[in-house]
Amino acid sequence: MVGNPKISWEVQENIGFVRLVDEPENRMDTRFFRELLELTKNIIPAADVAAILVTGKGRHFSSGADLEDLRKTIRGGHYSHDFLMANYRSFRFFDDVNIPVVVAIKGVCLGSGLELALHGDFRLCSADALFGLPEATFDLIPGAGGIQKFVQFAGKAKAMELIMQGKSFSAEEALRLHIVDAIFPKKELEEKAIQLAKRAAGDYRKYNKKDYLKELTHREI
């Protein structure tokens, strides 16, 4: 394949690192989705890891889908539905996989970038992170589980308001909306995410989620 990879996969001890590596914005184009499908279908299931950490290289998590590129792909007719479902299944993998998935977010986390993040078990972000589902402003909708996840975390009213308006929102607002679980200074974010992944690795139950977060943020105070 020509060009640089869009995603990197690395195992350190028992933690698997998924990094979006198409700097500066880590945009998601057709190639990104192809790589993510391969990663979630074949590579991660075969890897010996006890937790996954998803993050973006550089200043941002992801500015979301590369619309022009996706439009070209989707325009291909009946192929579009399979393509979209495959993308969604790749995201859904992080929700379904039976090991904890920690997402560390800095900079922008928009559109499909946020949809991917919403499929993790934990979302930690830096104070300068910016969130949003701007699809409606392009006359589209978030089509990869973002609507369902947003309703689940923030409730129907806020989901309707923010998805239809397509407006971006701050880290504090994301915390209020239960879209993220905790905010850390940018310098500490990755370290905290690794700490959480290690703590939850091998001993994760959904009902323990709050305990782990309490531990993590208490150390902060």
Added chain:
Amino acid sequence: MGKEHEIILEREGDIGLLIIKNLPQNYLKRPELIEMRQLQEFVATGIKALIITGAGRHFSAGADPETIKSQVKDKKCFTEQLIRGNYILNYLDELKIPVIAAVSGVCFGAGFEIALSCDIRICELTSLFAFPEINQGIFPGLGGITRLSELTGKAVAMELVMHGDMINAAKAKEFGIVDEVTAKKQALDQARILAKKMTDNRPLRVIKAVMTSINNCKALGMEEALKKDAELFARLVEESFSSE
């Protein structure tokens, strides 16, 4: 016997207003809030959001007990009216545009059931909610119990329905029954602001797609809902090409 309730339909730009009027408490004379055809025709004028509110100081105190007493004498007729009333609230619940209840004052019984069939509820600090039906030996008959349980869980819903207790705005917010509490006389304006935020510059097809997806969260399983989303998304992409 109480006087007939009146429904006023108004358009403010792209936003539709449905006003329940039977001053002062806006008692509902029939289980049927409005005639289905009239409501459908109003929606078909192309409104992008619908706000439901009460005229004057209150949202609605529900059906007045005297009226019900005389109506149940003709059991068949009353049952048919109840079914039609249910159709109306199901229609509002499933409508593919945002439906917002702007609640001032009392919101009781069938009035509360109407508010619960909306997507979003905005009320005022002084608003009150209750299902007083139990005091007459009846229960909310327009889907209110089901819709309330979805918001509050079974335990709270059972208490409210079986005790007929009244709760204030703060409690309603705590239980997840209302989404926002405003100062006195501000609910309607807040609903207008929210409706404008959601619909300004948005084509109706995008609004409908978002609402379809949001309604599917409840109606379908995750996998099915996502299949529908992929279809909606692909269609919107096609449409955005043809409009270019």
